Structure formats: structure tokens, C-alpha cells
Amino acid sequence: MLLAGKVAIVTGAAQGIGQACAERLAREGAKVVVADVNDELGTKVAEGIKSSGGEAFFHQCDVAERLDVHNLIAAALARYERIDVLVNNAAVLDDKPFLDLEEAEFDRVIRTNLKGSFLCAQAVARQLVKQITEGDGSGSPGAIVNMSSVNAWFGLPDHVAYSVSKGGIAQLTKSMAIALAPYGIRVNAVGPGSIATPMLDEVIKDKAFRTKVLSRTPLGRFGKPEEIAAIVAWLASDEASYVTGTTVYADGGRMPLNYVVPVNE
Numbered sequence: 001m002l003l004a005g006k007v008a009i010v011t012g013a014a015q016g017i018g019q020a021c022a023e024r025l026a027r028e029g030a031k032v033v034v035a036d037v038n039d040e041l042g043t044k045v046a047e048g049i050k051s052s053g054g055e056a057f058f059h060q061c062d063v064a065e066r067l068d069v070h071n072l073i074a075a076a077l078a079r080y081e082r083i084d085v086l087v088n089n090a091a092v093l094d095d096k097p098f099l100d101l102e103e104a105e106f107d108r109v110i111r112t113n114l115k116g117s118f119l120c121a122q123a124v125a126r127q128l129v130k131q132i133t134e135g136d137g138s139g140s141p142g143a144i145v146n147m148s149s150v151n152a153w154f155g156l157p158d159h160v161a162y163s164v165s166k167g168g169i170a171q172l173t174k175s176m177a178i179a180l181a182p183y184g185i186r187v188n189a190v191g192p193g194s195i196a197t198p199m200l201d202e203v204i205k206d207k208a209f210r211t212k213v214l215s216r217t218p219l220g221r222f223g224k225p226e227e228i229a230a231i232v233a234w235l236a237s238d239e240a241s242y243v244t245g246t247t248v249y250a251d252g253g254r255m256p257l258n259y260v261v262p263v264n265e
């Protein structure tokens with residue numbers, strides 16, 4: 001098991017990629033704090049992990065509320081006494097063309113995706129540093145994995161705030177990795193392409209949009225949340241001990257593609 005005995009917080013873990021990460025980390029031996037605004041689904045995910053023999057609990061948290069994040073860290077420490085891993089995954093999507101995008105919507109997306117990631121990462125990093133400076137030197141220093149996107153790189157005219165937030169995550173990942181390197185704490189990101197989760201429900205159901213997405217996906221299919229979770233588990237583990245400040249793209253070959261590929265469906 002990659003993460004035996006470690007304690008991991010996964011944000012936005014009530015469904016989709018976050019849920020897959022929480023479940024995978026638990027299977028790798030981590031004790032998992034399932035953090036999300038969605039009480040009902042988040043509780044189900046934690047219960048599911050426990051009924052499969054893992055260890056987890058749900059904690060309701062809006063990642064963009066400083067007090068909520070403070071309480072999340074306190075809850076994790078109260079239950080498991082330390083933190084080793086943060087998966088900074090919670091995010092929301094705007095869906096208006098640039099010219100119609102309202103200020104409040106821009107703020108909502110940046111607040112959750114970027115400020116939320118910053119608040120969680122800083123709070124966890126402070127705890128990791130405390131464990132390193134006050135601890136007995138045993139154990140590894142800890143790791144943070146941010147959920148980025150291919151849209152940290154590509155521009156999306158109908159999801160401007162989202163793309164901006166993911167561009168920010170790329171810089172947050174690099175800057176934090178350098179800031180925390182002296183402690184041995186690693187910070188990386190995963191950049192998914194199009195993954196079949198509730199966030200992409202409408203795209204997947206709409207034939208024309210599906211074709212558009214698949215024409216930009218050389219592997220010819222949407223990704224599965226579990227395929228992202230596998231990378232997160234590796235980056236969070238000591239197996240990735242010399243990897244920091246980087247983004248691993250898992251996009252079915254979209255980033256290197258110029259033009260389009262044929263769609264066979």
C-alpha cells in the first residue's frame with residue numbers, strides 16, 4: 001500500500017474525481033477526511049469507505065471560508081492527530097460566454113477554486129511544518145496535490161473564470177513547491193482532460209459537444225475519475241519523493257495534439 005498509516009484530507013470529495021481520490025487513498029492505507037459542502041453525499045462517501053474496510057470521516061467545509069478551513073484542520077487533528085496529505089480538489093465551473101460573464105460569477109469561481117485552494121494549502125502546510133519542526137524526525141514531510149486542468153493552459157471562452165482559476169493553480173503549485181522545498185514538503189498538481197464526472201454531465205449527454213471533445217482526445221474516450229485518483233495517490237506517496245512543483249497532465253493525449261482526430265462512435 002502506497003499510503004499506509006498516512007492521514008489525508010481530500011476536498012470536494014463528495015462526488016466525481018474527489019470521491020475517487022478519497023476512495024483510492026483509503027485503499028492505499030490512508031485515513032481520509034472527506035471534506036465537501038455537500039453533507040449528504042460526503043457522508044455517503046465516508047460511510048462507503050468504512051464499509052469497505054477503510055478509515056474515513058466526513059467534515060462539512062466550504063474551502064473558501066477561512067473559519068471552515070480552520071475547523072477542518074482541527075477536526076482532522078482531533079481524530080487522527082496529524083496530517084500528511086492534502087488533495088486540493090474542490091472546484092466549481094462558470095458557463096457563460098466572456099461578454100456575459102457577471103462579476104459575481106467570476107468572484108464565485110475564483111473564490112472557490114483559487115482562494116479555496118490557497119487557504120487549504122496554507123493551513124495544511126503550516127501544520128506540516130509544525131509536525132516537522134516539533135516532531136521526532138520520523139516519517140515523511142508530507143505532500144500536497146492540487147487539482148489543476150488542461151485549462152490551466154488552454155483558454156476557454158465560455159469558462160473564463162474557471163480557466164483563470166486553473167492558471168492560478170499552476171502558479172500556486174510552482175510557488176508553494178519552492179516555498180516548502182526547504183522542509184521537504186512536496187507540492188504537485190494533476191491536470192485532467194475531460195473526465196466523466198457530474199461536472200461534465202451535460203457535455204457527455206450532448207452528442208455535438210461530445211464529438212467536439214472527442215475530436216480533441218486522441219485516446220478516443222473520456223477519462224475515468226479513477227484514472228486521475230491513481231496519479232494523485234502516486235504523487236502523494238513517497239514513491240514520488242523527488243517530484244515537486246510539476247503538473248502531471250492526464251488528458252488522453254490532448255495537450256500535444258494540433259488540429260483534431262477522427263471520432264469513432
Ligand SMILES: NC(=O)c1ccc[n+]([C@@H]2O[C@H](COP(=O)([O-])OP(=O)(O)OC[C@H]3O[C@@H](n4cnc5c(N)ncnc54)[C@H](O)[C@@H]3O)[C@@H](O)[C@H]2O)c1
Nearest residue numbers: 012014016017037062063090091147149192194195197199
Ligand atoms: N471533470 C473533468 O473533466 C475535469 C477536468 C479537469 C479538471 N477537473 C477538476 O477536478 C476537480 C473535481 O472535478 P469534478 O469533475 O469531480 O467536479 P464535480 O462537480 O463532480 O465535484 C466537485 C465537488 O466539489 C464540491 N465543492 C464545490 N464547491 C465547494 C466548496 N466551496 N467547498 C468544498 N467543496 C466544494 C462539490 O460539492 C462537489 O462534491 C475540480 O478541481 C475540477 O476543476 C475536472
